[in-house]
Amino acid sequence: MKKLTFAILLFAGISVLAGAQNLKFGHINSSELVSLMSEMDSARVRLQAFQTDLEETLQGMEDEYNAKLTEYQRKSATWSATVKEAKEADIQSLVQRIQQFQQTASQDMQQQQQILMSPVVKKAQEAIEKVAKANNLIYVFDTSTGATVYTDDTQSMDLLPLAKKELGIPAEKVAPSQIPAANAAPAK
Numbered sequence: 764m765k766k767l768t769f770a771i772l773l774f775a776g777i778s779v780l781a782g783a784q785n786l787k788f789g790h791i792n793s794s795e796l797v798s799l800m801s802e803m804d805s806a807r808v809r810l811q812a813f814q815t816d817l818e819e820t821l822q823g824m825e826d827e828y829n830a831k832l833t834e835y836q837r838k839s840a841t842w843s844a845t846v847k848e849a850k851e852a853d854i855q856s857l858v859q860r861i862q863q864f865q866q867t868a869s870q871d872m873q874q875q876q877q878i879l880m881s882p883v884v885k886k887a888q889e890a891i892e893k894v895a896k897a898n899n900l901i902y903v904f905d906t907s908t909g910a911t912v913y914t915d916d917t918q919s920m921d922l923l924p925l926a927k928k929e930l931g932i933p934a935e936k937v938a939p940s941q942i943p944a945a946n947a948a949p950a951k
Contacts, residue, residue, distance in 0.1 A: 789900040791922040794907035797887050798938045800930060806879040813875050817868045824861050831857065890929040894922050 797803055835850050842850065895903045898920060927934060 786902075787898065787900045787920070789895055789898065789903040789920040789922045790906050791891055791903060791926060792907045793887060793891065793905045795938045796891070796923060796926050796930075797883055799927060799932045799936055800883055800887060801932075802883045802886065806883055810872075810876055810879055814872060817872065821861070821864060821868065824857070824864060828854070828857050828861060886930070887926070890926045891922060894925040894929055898922075898925070 831850070831854050835854060839847055839850070891903060900920065900922075903922060904919070924934065927936070
């Protein structure tokens with residue numbers, strides 16, 4: 764019985780070692796892929812427009828606050844106690860509305876970013892999976908997360924060029940962070 768168990772374990776170990784020789788790995792910087800997608804450009808534009816609307820609304824509230832505060836400082840000496848109290852309550856109420864708007868706007872911005880980015884990330888993930896399956900890879904490591912300690916490019920396939928092709932992104936297009944400083948626009 765011990766010999767049979769030992770033989771089974773030995774056979775299983777040899778099978779695992781033999782199978783390990785055929786394992787194929789890949790790696791990709793998914794952040795770079797997403798940043799190159801045309802859908803990402805569209806999402807950035809929409810997100811920027813959303814942010815601009817929020818900033819304009821906040822600016823309007825701050826302008827109103829400054830106008831009321833300036834009026835209070837100039838005229839409070841001539842107002843009755845009742846008018847003064849009403850103006851102070853109005854200013855305090857506006858301060859609270861501004862604070863509430865800032866909190867809500869921050870949450871809305873995060874939610875909008877999630878709404879706009881989810882389909883882009885999903886499309887990139889689907890392209891990565893398709894390329895990985897087409898190349899019979901069993902694992903794909905995402906180098907953008909920083910979890911990969913070492914990548915031997917001779918043993919691991921870089922899927923970025925294949926995923927770019929799958930998504931119709933020109934091979935020569937690079938992420939903004941990869942543009943050499945000499946090609947960058949001069950600072951103003």
